[in-house]
Amino acid sequence: MDMHSFNDTNENIDSETRDEPLSYDWRPTSPIDLAQIDQRWSKKQKKAAEAIIAQIYRVAVETPGRWISYSRTKAWWHKDRFAKTPYSYSIVTGIVQRLADNGLIEHDRRPPGERGRQSRYRASNDFMSRIAAEGFAVDYHPFSLLRLKDHNKNLIPYQETTWTERATKILKEINDATVAADIDCPNTTQIQRAKNQYHRIFNGSFNAGGRLYGPWFQNIPKGNRPSITIDGEATSEADFPSLHVGMLYNLVGGVPDGDPYDICGFERDAVKIAVNILINAEKRRSAYGAIHHGLAAKFGLKPQKLVHAIKKRHPRILRFFGSGAGLYLQRQDADIALQIIQSLLSKNVVALNIHDSFRVQEQHHGLLIETMERALSDYITSPAAGRKVLKFIGHKDETPPPSNAEVCLRFCPSDHETVHIPARTLSGSSDFESALERTGNCQGAALARALMTHLGAGAANSNTHPLGQEAIRRRIYAAADTVAVQPKPSTGMAA
Incomplete structure (x- = not known):
């Protein structure tokens, strides 16, 4: 299958109006004088306080006024969402209260039992002058490179296995190479560029999701990417056009007929969004609702007509619509991405991954295309990869029926x-x-x-x-x- 016959883009840009969840991914580059807040700190409390303050500082600098949300429900913390970190219910709630009592944060504490919104906090007017003195800086240290989340996007614990250890080792090697490279872009700040390591997010199990997230270059506007440099050299980008549609056609032994998002009478962007909603949704009814709410007003169209046109355009992959296939396809495209990055690193070439696209120094563009084509070819000719998707989608048993079945x-x-x-x-x-x-x-x-x-x-x-x-x-x-x-x-x- 021609590599240039598919594309599936996910910008992964966080909304600046949405609360940022509490994380343990940031540390100050030098110790913070916590004595001005309280004289008594245990070792765990100090580590947790420095991480909380570092996140407050980063959010205040990048998106002033944005809140950081956290849970004050003990049951939420009993699920070990921050295993292997100093965070716990008593430590986090205690530190937040100390910061509020000292006037360093604004604290929006929600009443017990209130559903729908967590408690939250943000830097006060005094935070910068009292904590973030001149020269204060933070570094990004992801606490876990493999993150498993439930259907509510909350972290859930998992048991270490040979596979998770190997997957973590691979990601560490990729992160070490990425951090060692001098990656820059105009109109970005030091604190933005400090977030330069990947982690993988899985959904419900390690068979679903698994894409690489984290680095700052994934989150800048698409129009700014051509200005990215690696070790002072200009870069170029290549992607897989309509990747997930192509992967589904491959499962049924075919290829898309031209641009899969080209449907007469509809804007391409609207078709692309609708197709990916249909692929990602676990039920067709929820997909139709999402298309109605997300596209009707924006594009001024009737969702029913668009869905009907998509079904007519893609009868070969109709059975995957509303099957939840998207997360399992993400696991496959993440494996393809890792193969590409590792292959290039073996040739001392750093590739920046933006889900289904890759950016390298311009001198290595030909090598990038060759590596992408080879990785995609390996996937297409691997029956095991296709069977994994079919198995976990569960939309139809792939075992042949008995010989007497009518x-x-x-x-x-x-x-x-x-x-x-x-x-x-x-x-x-x-x-x-x-x-x-x-x-x-x-x-x-x-x-x-x-x-x-x-x-x-x-x-x-x-x-x-x-x-x-x-x-x-x-x-x-x-x-x-x-x-x-x-x-x-x-x-x-x-x-």
């Missing part, structure tokens, strides 16, 4: 009419493409051979294919657009 696989190729393949044919012991021909289903046999050729090495015979007959059967079954029960007999093209 079911039929229905395929909707974009280049010709609908094709039916009886499931019992795929469950037979002989090569099923020959069995399809013997029953007169030449179109089914041709489609099966085309899918096998797409799956590897140009092999178009299930007996000799490197994946083996059973693996091929599973992939063909998974690629079906629908599974019909008790279908009408089919000997060729559907009527």
